[in-house]
Amino acid sequence: MTLPMTSTPILQFDSARISYFIRAGEANVIPDLSFSIAPNEALGLVGESGCGKSTVALAVMQYLGRAGRVTGGRILFEGKDLAQATEQELRQIRGRRIAMVYQDPMSSLNPVMQVGRQLMEVPMIHDGVGEEVARARALAMLREVKLPDPEQVMQRYPHQLSGGQQQRIVIAMALIAQPALLIMDEPTTGLDVTVEAAVLDLVRELRTKHRSAILFISHNLGTVAHICDRIGVMYGGELVEEGPIRSVFANPSHPYTRGLLDCLPTLGRDKHGSKLKPIQGQVGSPLKRPPGCQFANRCAYVEIGRCTTAPIPSLEVTTDTDHVVKCVRWAELPPRSREAGEGAAPQMVGKIESAVRVEHLRMYYKRTHGLFNTGGQIVRAVNDVELVADRGRTLAIVGESGCGKSTLAKVLAGLETATDGDVTLSGQSVGHTAIEDRKPDLKRKLQMVFQNPDSTLNPSHTVGYAIGRALKRLKGVGGAAARAETERLLEIVKLPAAFADHRPHQLSGGQKQRVAIARALAGDAEVLVADEPVSALDVSVQASIINLLNELQTERDATLVFISHNLAVVRYLADRVAVMYLGKVVEYGPVDAVFKPPFHPYTEALLSAVPQPDPDASHARIVLEGSPPSPTAELPGCVFASRCPRKVGEICDTTPPPEHALAGGHRIACHIPVADLVRLNAVG
Amino acid sequence: MAMQSTVETAVTLRARDGFVERWAKRLALLRESPTAMVGLGIILFWVAVAILAPVITVYPPNANDYAALANTKPSAAHWLGTDHTGRDIWSRLAYGARTVLTVAPIATAGAVALGIILGLAAGYYRGWTDVIITRVCDIILSFPVIILYMIILATVGASALNIILVVTGVKAPYIARIVRGCCMDIREREYVAAARMRGESGQFIMLMEILPNARGPIIVEACLRMGYTTITIGVLGFLGIGLPPPDPDWGGMVKDTYGMMSVWPHMSLIPCAAISSLVIGFNLLAVGLREIGLRD
Numbered sequence: 012m013t014l015p016m017t018s019t020p021i022l023q024f025d026s027a028r029i030s031y032f033i034r035a036g037e038a039n040v041i042p043d044l045s046f047s048i049a050p051n052e053a054l055g056l057v058g059e060s061g062c063g064k065s066t067v068a069l070a071v072m073q074y075l076g077r078a079g080r081v082t083g084g085r086i087l088f089e090g091k092d093l094a095q096a097t098e099q100e101l102r103q104i105r106g107r108r109i110a111m112v113y114q115d116p117m118s119s120l121n122p123v124m125q126v127g128r129q130l131m132e133v134p135m136i137h138d139g140v141g142e143e144v145a146r147a148r149a150l151a152m153l154r155e156v157k158l159p160d161p162e163q164v165m166q167r168y169p170h171q172l173s174g175g176q177q178q179r180i181v182i183a184m185a186l187i188a189q190p191a192l193l194i195m196d197e198p199t200t201g202l203d204v205t206v207e208a209a210v211l212d213l214v215r216e217l218r219t220k221h222r223s224a225i226l227f228i229s230h231n232l233g234t235v236a237h238i239c240d241r242i243g244v245m246y247g248g249e250l251v252e253e254g255p256i257r258s259v260f261a262n263p264s265h266p267y268t269r270g271l272l273d274c275l276p277t278l279g280r281d282k283h284g285s286k287l288k289p290i291q292g293q294v295g296s297p298l299k300r301p302p303g304c305q306f307a308n309r310c311a312y313v314e315i316g317r318c319t320t321a322p323i324p325s326l327e328v329t330t331d332t333d334h335v336v337k338c339v340r341w342a343e344l345p346p347r348s349r350e351a352g353e354g355a356a357p358q359m360v361g362k363i364e365s366a367v368r369v370e371h372l373r374m375y376y377k378r379t380h381g382l383f384n385t386g387g388q389i390v391r392a393v394n395d396v397e398l399v400a401d402r403g404r405t406l407a408i409v410g411e412s413g414c415g416k417s418t419l420a421k422v423l424a425g426l427e428t429a430t431d432g433d434v435t436l437s438g439q440s441v442g443h444t445a446i447e448d449r450k451p452d453l454k455r456k457l458q459m460v461f462q463n464p465d466s467t468l469n470p471s472h473t474v475g476y477a478i479g480r481a482l483k484r485l486k487g488v489g490g491a492a493a494r495a496e497t498e499r500l501l502e503i504v505k506l507p508a509a510f511a512d513h514r515p516h517q518l519s520g521g522q523k524q525r526v527a528i529a530r531a532l533a534g535d536a537e538v539l540v541a542d543e544p545v546s547a548l549d550v551s552v553q554a555s556i557i558n559l560l561n562e563l564q565t566e567r568d569a570t571l572v573f574i575s576h577n578l579a580v581v582r583y584l585a586d587r588v589a590v591m592y593l594g595k596v597v598e599y600g601p602v603d604a605v606f607k608p609p610f611h612p613y614t615e616a617l618l619s620a621v622p623q624p625d626p627d628a629s630h631a632r633i634v635l636e637g638s639p640p641s642p643t644a645e646l647p648g649c650v651f652a653s654r655c656p657r658k659v660g661e662i663c664d665t666t667p668p669p670e671h672a673l674a675g676g677h678r679i680a681c682h683i684p685v686a687d688l689v690r691l692n693a694v695g
Numbered sequence: 696m697a698m699q700s701t702v703e704t705a706v707t708l709r710a711r712d713g714f715v716e717r718w719a720k721r722l723a724l725l726r727e728s729p730t731a732m733v734g735l736g737i738i739l740f741w742v743a744v745a746i747l748a749p750v751i752t753v754y755p756p757n758a759n760d761y762a763a764l765a766n767t768k769p770s771a772a773h774w775l776g777t778d779h780t781g782r783d784i785w786s787r788l789a790y791g792a793r794t795v796l797t798v799a800p801i802a803t804a805g806a807v808a809l810g811i812i813l814g815l816a817a818g819y820y821r822g823w824t825d826v827i828i829t830r831v832c833d834i835i836l837s838f839p840v841i842i843l844y845m846i847i848l849a850t851v852g853a854s855a856l857n858i859i860l861v862v863t864g865v866k867a868p869y870i871a872r873i874v875r876g877c878c879m880d881i882r883e884r885e886y887v888a889a890a891r892m893r894g895e896s897g898q899f900i901m902l903m904e905i906l907p908n909a910r911g912p913i914i915v916e917a918c919l920r921m922g923y924t925t926i927t928i929g930v931l932g933f934l935g936i937g938l939p940p941p942d943p944d945w946g947g948m949v950k951d952t953y954g955m956m957s958v959w960p961h962m963s964l965i966p967c968a969a970i971s972s973l974v975i976g977f978n979l980l981a982v983g984l985r986e987i988g989l990r991d
Contacts, residue, residue: 099984167830423753424888425892426888426891426892445895446891446892446894447891449893454892454893454894458892459889459892460887461885461888462885463885463887464888467885467886467889468886469886469890469907469908470903470908471907471908472903472907477886477889480893481889482889484893484894484895485893485894500721527889530889533893534893612860685837
């Protein structure tokens with residue numbers, strides 16, 4: 012690989028080898044890594060979890076901890092070997108020359124210190140300037156990260172700011188020292204889509220202004236596509252493909268890069284068109300590395316011998332740009348196709364029956380303070396929601412955190428009970444009945460799949476126990492029959508029968524989620540409520556779980572209530588969509604209608620914020636200002652009025668919006684007449 | 696392919712480990728913490744002394760060797776010397792270890808059992824159950840315990856059973872507090888919601904879903920409480936409300952001889968050292984277990 016030798020690279024990995032020394036031995040996470048970042052360049056590192064991205068970031072900061080060590084090669088920062096630097100020099104470099112933004116902003120902010128002081132500390136410590144100068148610089152920086160009312164923000168403590176505002180503060184803290192290199196490790200992963208879009212816009216803008224080089228780590232190809240000049244795809248601690256962003260996206264040459272791109276549901280795909288194409292298998296253990304290509308055991312194009320005996324060299328894809336790939340067969344790969352066979356779900360025909368009806372549902376709870384539960388404020392988590400889930404179809408509920416979608420799921424499941432209104436399941440009222448009081452038949456009928464794969468299974472019990480108990484309680488099956496039934500359920504979710512004896516810690520995230528689905532199906536559930544079942548999983552695994560849910564639905568005619576914040580997943584999986592904001596459904600209807608104009612202004616903003624894995628996709632984003640009002644606030648008008656970019660006027664704040672009924676049961680709650688919405692969306 | 700199936704079998708075999716193997720593995724983990732190993736070593740030393748007491752001692756614990764009174768200091772005849780009535784200190788320590796190592800574990804086990812029940816109920820049901828249990832526990836915790844012991848034992852009389860019952864009641868709130876905290880955290884996990892969804896009873900969820908996942912902190916706390924209970928039993932003996940004389944009791948040994956500290960310090964310092972070493976043993980084990988727990 013030829014490097015442009017015009018200037019010293021800011022950061023250079025020169026055959027670096029990094030290992031963690033753990034109980035089981037040496038885990039060689041990074042065997043031999045070389046790359047460099049030129050001044051003012053942004054390099055994106057992508058890959059599944061466990062492929063060594065974060066280790067790269069930690070190694071640059073020399074933060075590998077007690078177990079981690081750089082055991083070979085060099086890591087050069089501005090031409091200087093970081094391993095040779097003294098503790099004193101490292102302190103000079105960290106924070107001043109290299110700044111880091113982590114995924115969780117709260118871990119970088121001191122909770123007992125005003126954010127203004129934390130910002131001022133940086134120039135005071137690193138540049139030795141006085142308080143006044145530091146204050147002025149902090150204020151200027153806050154303005155640059157577009158926080159409203161910087162004077163006021165300076166006085167606040169971190170917990171008084173929203174997640175997006177906190178991340179802006181962290182970015183301000185990173186940039187205030189004018190670092191030569193900015194490392195961002197999944198900086199937007201914990202944020203809502205609209206906030207994520209705003210933060211990414213900010214990073215892009217500040218990049219051109221501050222001329223810092225950026226190392227941007229993400230699992231999301233969409234975010235990387237818009238920030239970076241070059242992209243490096245990591246797998247098993249190696250850069251399997253690296254090159255200019257456009258070249259890699261236009262011509263992905265490594266099977267792994269292709270896999271990452273192809274497994275993504277995008278706004279243009281739905282389940283009737285094509286199946287998603289997951290990457291088979293899972294990331295290998297760094298404790299025992301295969302001699303040849305690390306990806307060989309998951310690769311569809313593997314050729315035993317050529318791929319599996321010797322380390323794979325980096326090969327040039329194009330001669331004019333430095334696009335390189337670690338695959339001996341890259342030139343022989345068939346042309347890329349996103350589709351994996353025909354459509355996953357046939358178009359539904361026949362009579363539509365409703366399985367679950369949600370009628371004027373309200374779920375309020377009291378936020379209490381102090382010893383005697385005084386001063387309670389009412390939180391309207393779900394506020395007058397009306398929905399229908401049709402038998403054998405998928406109803407998706409989409410919205411940002413705090414919109415009430417999870418509370419709605421809990422009421423459906425009986426983990427919470429409604430304050431007002433009702434839920435009917437197969438014609439029987441269940442909205443006010445806690446799960447403990449539901450009849451056995453209703454318990455069996457509606458089951459839930461939870462969000463967090465790490466807490467969905469009890470770590471103390473085997474998989475067989477989890478499914479076996481569900482069989483016993485829901486169906487009364489015990490003994491040998493339960494064992495056979497457990498194995499059948501595991502087969503349905505495509506896990507080997509031997510998994511019945513495994514404990515959750517022996518399973519990967521995707522496998523745990525499969526077990527959770529099997530458990531929910533134990534009583535032959537007719538309705539599955541899935542609360543963000545794939546949001547904690549890697550994209551490659553996410554695709555296979557979505558495919559599984561689809562198959563189950565088609566085979567068993569099951570109804571799926573799918574809660575998600577990911578619009579692309581919803582677009583792919585849903586038949587009907589409800590968009591929620593602050594406890595209200597603002598738009599509801601068949602998936603094709605909701606994802607096509609006319610839009611509710613909130614839906615429009617959400618859609619525009621979805622990061623597209625395409626560097627040339629237009630950036631016409633609708634940025635929502637501010638943060639949602641407090642859920643305890645009483646809002647006489649439209650709940651979205653305070654942030655709506657298309658606000659008509661005072662009427663939005665004072666009068667509840669009328670619900671426009673469109674063709675196919677499509678409903679939009681907005682003061683803007685439908686004809687105008689159509690026109691606005693066409694222009695916007 | 697052949698390789699893959701071998702790996703599969705290995706994994707399956709590991710998964711099918713029985714109960715004994717799993718505990719053997721957990722005990723093997725102890726070896727990673729030198730602190731825990733030292734603590735365990737001290738405890739096992741005293742356990743061995745207690746079990747082998749008849750074998751490793753020459754004199755009966757209550758026999759008065761008046762000949763030895765001429766020189767009570769440690770000698771070839773009496774390794775640790777004798778007390779002011781000519782009783783062999785080594786014999787009394789060994790037989791006294793039997794008392795401490797039966798009363799302390801039983802009392803602690805009682806406290807752990809009661810504490811688990813109270814803590815689970817408070818943390819799981821919350822509301823009024825929680826208010827009543829935590830308030831009662833707070834009252835016990837804020838009471839000067841020595842006075843509490845003296846009042847109760849003076850009323851019901853000092854016997855091994857009464858000491859066990861009193862210690863159980865007084866130590867249970869400490870365990871209950873820990874269990875309640877764990878329970879309130881764990882009851883919000885999704886697997887508890889899943890258990891509710893399949894219609895499990897409250898008792899089942901508490902005992903089968905929540906309790907197994909709180910065992911780490913409970914084991915550490917139980918070890919610490921064992922140490923404190925050892926002190927408590929020593930104190931009760933010292934105050935004269937321990938086990939009735941003349942049976943050997945470490946606290947009682949100190950009580951009988953502390954007046955002669957300036958002349959014959961070994962008579963009271965040796966049993967003091969015995970109590971301290973056992974307490975330190977339990978504390979080191981607790982610290983070590985916590986270290987191991989944090990590392991995983």
